[in-house]
Structures are given as structure tokens and as C-alpha cells.
Amino acid sequence: MTQPTAITVAYGDGIGPEIMAVVLDIMQAAGAQLAIETVSIGEQVYLAGIKNGMEPGVWESIRRTHVFLKGPVTTPQGGGYKSVNVTLRKALGMFANVRPSVSYHPFVHTRHPMMDVVIIRENEEDLYAGIEHRQTNQVYQCLKLITRPGSEKIIRYAFEYARSYGRHKVTCLVKDNIMKLTDGLFHQVFDEIAAEYPDIENEMWIVDIGAAKLAASPEQFDVLVMPNLYGDILSDVAAELSGSVGLAASANIGDHCTMFEAIHGSAPRIAGNNRANPSGLLLAAVMMLTHIGQPDVAARVHNAWLKTIEDGIHTADIFVAGISHRNVGTTEFAEAIKERLGDEPNTLARASYAALPTLSRWQPKEVHKANKQLMGVDVFLDWDEGSPSDLGDTLKSLEAGPLILQVITNRGVKVWPDGFDETFCTDHWRCRYLAPKAGLVDHRHIIALMDRIREMGLDSIKTENLYLFDGVPGFSAVHG
Ligand code: NAD
Numbered sequence: 482m483t484q485p486t487a488i489t490v491a492y493g494d495g496i497g498p499e500i501m502a503v504v505l506d507i508m509q510a511a512g513a514q515l516a517i518e519t520v521s522i523g524e525q526v527y528l529a530g531i532k533n534g535m536e537p538g539v540w541e542s543i544r545r546t547h548v549f550l551k552g553p554v555t556t557p558q559g560g561g562y563k564s565v566n567v568t569l570r571k572a573l574g575m576f577a578n579v580r581p582s583v584s585y586h587p588f589v590h591t592r593h594p595m596m597d598v599v600i601i602r603e604n605e606e607d608l609y610a611g612i613e614h615r616q617t618n619q620v621y622q623c624l625k626l627i628t629r630p631g632s633e634k635i636i637r638y639a640f641e642y643a644r645s646y647g648r649h650k651v652t653c654l655v656k657d658n659i660m661k662l663t664d665g666l667f668h669q670v671f672d673e674i675a676a677e678y679p680d681i682e683n684e685m686w687i688v689d690i691g692a693a694k695l696a697a698s699p700e701q702f703d704v705l706v707m708p709n710l711y712g713d714i715l716s717d718v719a720a721e722l723s724g725s726v727g728l729a730a731s732a733n734i735g736d737h738c739t740m741f742e743a744i745h746g747s748a749p750r751i752a753g754n755n756r757a758n759p760s761g762l763l764l765a766a767v768m769m770l771t772h773i774g775q776p777d778v779a780a781r782v783h784n785a786w787l788k789t790i791e792d793g794i795h796t797a798d799i800f801v802a803g804i805s806h807r808n809v810g811t812t813e814f815a816e817a818i819k820e821r822l823g824d825e826p827n828t829l830a831r832a833s834y835a836a837l838p839t840l841s842r843w844q845p846k847e848v849h850k851a852n853k854q855l856m857g858v859d860v861f862l863d864w865d866e867g868s869p870s871d872l873g874d875t876l877k878s879l880e881a882g883p884l885i886l887q888v889i890t891n892r893g894v895k896v897w898p899d900g901f902d903e904t905f906c907t908d909h910w911r912c913r914y915l916a917p918k919a920g921l922v923d924h925r926h927i928i929a930l931m932d933r934i935r936e937m938g939l940d941s942i943k944t945e946n947l948y949l950f951d952g953v954p955g956f957s958a959v960h961g
Contacts, residue, residue: 485516493552495747496757503815523554553747575735578602582719589724595700602712617863620909627663630845639706641838650682650703727758730765741765755810758796776834783832785821851950857915869896883921884914
């Protein structure tokens with residue numbers, strides 16, 4: 482008999498306790514060998530004054546077991562409460578969020594009978610770094626951070642996943658026609674890594690048209706990899722397209738810890754009524770069982786679930802008269818699955834499992850360290866005392882040494898020199914000082930410039946240094 486594997490379990494809020502209870506019951510009936518450590522997270526913990534929603538023992542338990550099966554959590558509105566999910570993913574380095582969305586046609590109603598996609602969402606970077614600032618009366622900023630090692634790791638994971646699961650294509654979605662440096666890096670790394678996997682087809686779509694194609698014909702996609710925000714949005718879209726948000730599971734993969742959960746939330750409106758569909762959490766538990774080396778149990782649970790779906794025994798969210806046979810509650814649905822343990826589906830593809838890949842021995846590629854040369858500075862000002870040409874005249878008079886005022890923009894649009902009267906301006910100005918050639922500027926020139934700006938009584942809210950990396954500008958150009 483397999484030794485029990487220690488796992489951490491949190492029931493969560495809303496429908497969490499009822500779906501977790503039946504999921505644990507089904508796994509046990511299928512022969513899963515689990516030593517369960519139960520921890521408290523969620524609403525009650527938040528309301529007890531713990532801002533991250535986790536009792537102190539949660540970290541200790543997850544770091545001991547390395548595996549976390551988590552119910553959905555209600556994040557209270559306002560009050561500075563931090564999302565349990567975002568905190569766990571980032572603190573424990575769970576860099577990949579794997580979200581499969583599959584159609585169960587003709588047993589679950591969907592407009593996309595052939596859909597079978599896996600979205601691999603980057604989990605730690607992008608706009609989710611949580612670095613936001615209010616800079617002026619009118620303007621707020623959120624920093625989008627894309628790193629080379631972070632991009633390399635998630636993209637390699639997507640190709641490794643495709644290989645492990647016999648999938649034929651990986652598609653990358655980015656917006657690098659606009660964000661040429663950040664999304665441009667993700668695209669460039671995708672091309673580099675794709676070249677190492679000649680057995681797997683690769684393609685790239687700009688995210689807007691890629692999202693439209695995913696919604697219209699998801700069957701043309703296989704594995705998709707994308708930065709955090711696009712992945713967050715599109716994985717919910719994909720789940721809904723496949724039939725119901727209640728069907729989709731996710732695995733958060735790290736080198737040390739892994740967390741499994743349904744993609745849906747705590748659905749407070751149906752909580753406590755025996756109406757919730759436990760399938761998303763059950764399919765997450767199936768992924769967990771393969772991950773902890775119990776793939777036979779995973780397949781037994783998954784096949785029994787597929788047979789239950791085929792037999793038309795459906796919870797209310799997927800029940801459609803004429804397609805479904807019995808509209809059942811959470812516990813009856815779970816009983817039906819238990820009765821079918823050992824059965825296999827007749828029409829739907831039977832489940833068999835490869836373990837989820839991990840990249841525990843992965844090291845970022847050694848990249849040549851570029852020669853970095855300071856060329857200038859973008860100074861951001863909070864200013865509302867006149868026209869762009871007034872500001873241009875003032876800032877021109879502050880030039881000294883190699884730093885020459887080149888351009889002023891407002892929300893990225895050039896307003897000086899030769900701006901348009903029609904351009905709407907806020908109180909947030911980016912003023913670019915550049916040297917005519919490399920090698921002339923050092924940090925002292927920037928400090929001297931900032932001092933002159935201060936003496937003039939201007940409010941500089943931040944600066945960004947402008948560098949060349951091996952002669953290539955590491956900053957976006959200003960057009961117009
Ligand atoms: P939700 O996913 O809880 O509910 C959206 C809709 O889907 C509702 O109509 C709900 O009844 C239905 N639904 C969701 N899961 C279902 C299931 N298993 N069976 C049947 N129907 C189901 O999203 P929401 O209402 O936006 O959020 C509710 C709370 O959950 C919020 O506090 C939110 O912050 C939290 N949330 C938590 C997580 C998580 O812990 N991973 C994820 C998303 C939202």
C-alpha cells in the first residue's frame with residue numbers, strides 16, 4: 482500500500498466547505514492515501530484582523546507538505562485586505578498557473594464541442610507585482626514588470642507541459658505592437674525557447690485578435706502561454722466557453738510548493754444550499770493526485786466523474802432539460818460519482834495521467850551581460866500652471882552640461898516641441914533630457930539637473946534613467 486502523502490487543506494468560504502467535504506470523500510472512496518493537515522484561511526481570519534487572510538500556521542503547514550488543496554475564499558471589500566491567492570502564489574514562488582478547459586459535448590451544453598485548451602498563465606509578474614502609486618492630483622500608475630528569467634521559466638514550462646501531455650502546439654499571446662519592451666521581451670523569449678522544441682508547433686498572436694479567435698473557435702488552440710493579466714482574463718473566458726465556470730480547475734506550480742483549486746470563487750449566493758457544482762475542485766484534486774504520485778487514483782476519480790457527466794447526472798449550473806437526465810445537489814452528485822468508481826466513460830475520452838512537469842532543476846539561461854551606458858533621464862513633473870510651451874521654455878532654461886531637453890509628453894503624447902492644440906493634457910508631464918551621444922552623462926549631471934528643477938519650485942514626482950544596452954535604447958521612443 483502507498484504511504485499516505487501529507488497535504489494541506491483549507492475549506493475556504495461560501496460554497497468552499499460543502500464542495501471540499503465531498504471532494505475529500507470521493508478521493509478517500511477512490512483509495513487516495515492522504516494525511517490531511519487542515520488550516521484556516523478566508524473571511525473569518527480576515528475579520529479577526531489578519532490582513533492576508535491566513536492563520537499563522539498556514540505557511541508552516543504548506544512549507545512542510547509542499548501541497549495545498551484550497552477551497553475558494555471571500556476577500557472582504559476595502560479595508561486593505563490582501564488576496565490570499567496572490568500572497569501565496571508570489572511568496573511561495575508558484576510561477577505557473579495551469580488552467581485546462583475542455584468541452585464535454587454532447588453531455589454538457591457548449592457552442593464549442595471540440596474545445597480542449599490549456600492556458601498557462603504567468604503567475605508572479607506583470608501588473609500583479611502590486612506596485613502602484615498616485616503621482617499627481619489626476620494621475621495614478623501601476624508598474625508592469627516583465628523579467629527575462631520569469632518569461633523564460635513560464636514559457637519553458639508551457640513547452641514542457643505540451644511535451645509531457647502529447648500536445649502539438651503552443652501559442653503565445655502578447656501585445657508587443659504597443660508594449661514593445663515588456664511584451665516584446667516575452668515574445669522574444671518565446672521565439673528563443675520555441676526553437677529548442679522543434680517537435681512542437683509554435684505561433685504568436687496579438688492578444689486582442691488572439692482572444693477573439695479563442696472565443697470564436699477555441700478548437701484551433703492547444704496550449705496557450707501568456708503574461709499574468711491576459712491569462713487571468715482569458716482563462717475565465719475559456720472556462721465559461723467550455724460549459725460552466727463551475728467545471729474548471731487550476732494548478733499553481735512552483736519549485737517547492739504547489740496549490741490546487743477551482744477557478745471559481747466562493748459563490749456566496751448559493752452557499753449552504755447543496756447547489757454548488759464540486760467539479761472544479763474535484764478536477765483540481767485529480768491534478769493534485771497525479772502530482773503527488775497517485776495517478777491511478779486520479780484516473781479512477783476522473784473516469785467516474787466523466788461517466789457521471791455522461792449519464793446526465795448534473796448539478797443545476799450545467800443542467801439543461803433534454804440533454805441532462807437528473808438535476809442533483811452537491812451531495813447527490815458526489816454519491817453518483819462514488820457509485821461509478823471503477824467505471825469508465827463510453828463516449829468521452831477516458832482519463833489517463835502524466836505527472837505535471839516541474840522545473841525544479843531549471844536555471845535561467847546565462848545571458849551575456851550588456852554594456853550599459855547612461856544617456857539621459859525622463860523627469861516626471863506634477864505641474865498645472867500653463868501650456869506645454871510655457872513648461873518647455875522653463876525646462877529649456879535649466880539645461881546644463883550634456884543633458885539637453887529633447888521632448889515633453891503628456892500621457893505619452895508629444896506636446897513639446899511642436900505639439901497640437903487639440904491634445905488633452907493632464908497634470909502629469911514626462912520631460913526627456915538626453916545627451917547627444919553616449920559616454921557624456923553620469924549620475925552627477927542628473928543630480929545637478931534635479932537640483933535646478935527643485936530650485937525652480939517644480940514638483941518632480943519621479944525619474945527614470947535612460948540607458949543604452951550594447952548600443953540599443955532601453956527606453957521607448959517618442960513619436961509624433
Ligand atoms: P464566483 O466564482 O464565486 O461566482 C460567479 C458565478 O458563478 C455566481 O453566479 C456563482 O453562483 C456561480 N458559481 C461559481 N462557482 C460555482 C459552482 N461551483 N457551482 C455552481 N455555480 C457556481 O465569483 P464572484 O461572485 O465574483 O466572487 C465571490 C467571492 O469569491 C468574492 O469574494 C471573490 O473575491 C471570491 N473569489 C475567490 C477566488 C478564489 O478563492 N480562488 C476566485 C474568484 C473569486
